[in-house]
Amino acid sequence: MGKDEGAVRDVLLERYGRTFCGEAGIELADRPKPLFKLLVLATLLSARISADVAVAAAKELFAAGCDTPKGMRDASWQDRVDALGRGHYRRYDERTATMLGKGAELLLDRWKGDLRRLRDEAGGDDRRIAELLTEFPGIGPTGADIFLREVQAVWPQVAPHLDERVLDGAGRLGLPRRPEQLAELARSEEELARLSAALVRVTRSRKAVDEVMSAAAR
Template sequence: MSDRSHQRIVDDLLEQHGHTFAAQAGITLRDKPAPLFQLLVLATLSAAPISAEVAAATAHELFRAGWRTPERMRAATWQQRVDALGRGGYRRFDERTATVLEESAGLLLERHGGDLRRLRRAADGDLDRLLDALEDLPRVGPSGSRIFAREVQAVWPEVAPFFDDRGLDRAGALGLPTDVAELAATVGGDPAEVARLSAALVRSALGAGRRG
């Protein structure tokens, strides 16, 4: 397939699906403690076997309740968190997740001063070390760590280019390059645009799965 054909596919993907999951959850992503914590919450919710839409809606509901920092998340009562999770549609996992969110906020405060940038500095540009550190947090696991990396590359350029397996599989199905560097080059390698393309590929894959 020609570069021009690749570009048409990428342009269509970005037009139809090119908004990140962080944006959908109401996160204005920056390299600051609060929005990075919010992205961790989204990744934690998304790691469960639940739809991406429900995870984003639930994260948005938690943030709407005012729990945008680990201090505020930990200060909320368990029942308040359960109720917010239920309002977001996260009902199958609401009680256990209410506890997980408190544990995660507490661990982040105790080990890292509530600031995920400390994990970034400790990883020193090594993606595997960063993913391992994220997976040490409650319930994040390999799935959640990759969701976090997929989104955070927009503000942590050393993570870019990052595409998870679902995104790369969808790229191959659409006839796009599956080499990470080549795929990133279709958007000029800009980390923010790579994050958009990575999210667009995942959204496209999810849409194809529903149609299938």
């Protein structure tokens, strides 16, 4: 790792390195409840809607008791719609409320409400985990990548999971585009998840790229 790469990493982590779980108030751990909350968040982030709205909607769902598979399943469809509406997730609220209920049922029926069982069924392989995740309504390849980017902080067996969006951000900042080389910049799985989130954020804004490069050069 070069000095310039280390400087870029440090600026990224300082300014943009909050995970999406962190924004949604999810204290991620290798336990059923926070893993389910991440699944909900990944579902919401998968739609063509701003990340801020998705995070706000997740918080409203959790506050309404939809923070476990059973809580999500047992909530009425209207309760889920109302919670999404309070988070301003209105464009997709009715369809998403249905998908979240069906996803909770699937998780309970097939994996007893515990995503660690899904991971173990996949043998810890991130590609197989992604395939299984796409069986949840509303989770496609993008949603699976979102889940894996965040969960690698507590599932070291899937790290490094660095998808094309992360690698695109790295390329814009002059960082390695090879996953193995980019992963070497992180000093832990938790930091790798933060770095991934930061690189996703900078893909949205040329201004952010210029800001990071300018600060790293000082």
